Amino acid sequence: MPGRPDPARRSRTPLSRLRVLSAAVALADEGGADALSMRKIAQRLGVVPMALYKHVANKDELLDGMIDTVVGEIDPPVEGADWRTTVRLRVLSARRMLLRHPWASAVIETRMKERPAPTPAVMAYLDEMIGVFRAGGFSLDLVHHAMHVMGSRLLGFSQELFVDSPSPAAPSSSPSPPPEEMAARYPNIAELAGAVAHDAGSVVGAGCDDQYEFEFALDLTLDGLERLRDAAA
Amino acid sequence: MPGRPDPARRSRTPLSRLRVLSAAVALADEGGADALSMRKIAQRLGVVPMALYKHVANKDELLDGMIDTVVGEIDPPVEGADWRTTVRLRVLSARRMLLRHPWASAVIETRMKERPAPTPAVMAYLDEMIGVFRAGGFSLDLVHHAMHVMGSRLLGFSQELFVDSPSPAAPSSSPSPPPEEMAARYPNIAELAGAVAHDAGSVVGAGCDDQYEFEFALDLTLDGLERLRDAAA
């Protein structure tokens, strides 16, 4: 069949910005931001690297597109619920997104710092969140404070300080010292870790329940905000 | 003078791990994490790239060393003050460090996620922080919660969601739409921004006082923790 394009090179559907971004997100989900490269995205799409530049200006703009893609996955605000429920559900949805895309928080944070303005989806997300607070009776001043207080719980940091089960693929380059030495060097961490592992009655296995901890912190912050609001009224 | 080493290549002091890490931190401070490369560090030290590998195993281990370097810059806990003052001063010192090294929070966060254990300086920092809470009369359970609640305020996210004055070097690849269109698309952000810029009585210039906002959020969180502690007693 002369003139027929090489099947290995031809993709079923034509290339598009959406297909490029989807492939990029999938690649980053699998191997982290370091494993992401224009060349690998092209390879996965069965396309020559330069073909990507028809749909994204460069790698920087690709990263912005990836942020918009994943932030767009956050559930929209629920209708008809009170402000507190709405904020709570939304932040928990954002957290699930960040857990699905572990590379996202660092990329978002870096972008936030060096770009003049966040990407459109981030802007929309923050805007909707402000609207929820306003509808809940918060003054402008208090909404301003509230956004700062929520801080990284809105986006950009998924709160896992201690990973109890290290990722299976992670090669421990420097093997951690034996538990006794760890306990001697960091007595308070050891004491805390012991207590947490000990009284884990309802929690399956050792270590702490990240989901519970996240919601605990979130609820405490929300309590404080509500108290401030009522005091101002 | 035959046999004399080339002065352009010879460095005054001999290469050491500390000099390598210092050069790496300085390079990242100037150009961000992307501008950091083994080759550029070597060039700055007047040394051949491979010479660095005598003092750091690879770039991953270099990044770990850089984290330890900057986390080591955080002031030690003050002696003789109550727990609240001590935590407050320490977290504010950590924030100053993160502002000095804008690349650090993203690097720390990425590292926290893929490494089984944080670097020694991070471990020591967290350990001391736990000790301060314990000395303040917090139960083990409550300290555990407290560390989660403090979350990214301890390390890793510097809270600047909106940069009022974009960094001078930042070339606006996609020029932001005119203010009217921004206000139409994001009415709540616009309303908030207007209010903040308007009633900036004591604050010099437009925009919000990041320092004030950071301390406001911190104090609110601390209030909540103290209330919990007293209720448990």
Next chain:
DNA sequence: ACCTGAACACCGTTCAAGT
């Protein structure tokens, strides 16, 4: 006009050849 291969200026790291 559109597409794309080669090329350019990088990168981290290996390794063998030099002293």
Next chain:
DNA sequence: ACCTGAACACCGTTCAAGT
């Protein structure tokens, strides 16, 4: 034994040559 240049397998992006 130590040091280091060349080399390898990458990378993002430019650009000219091909259709």
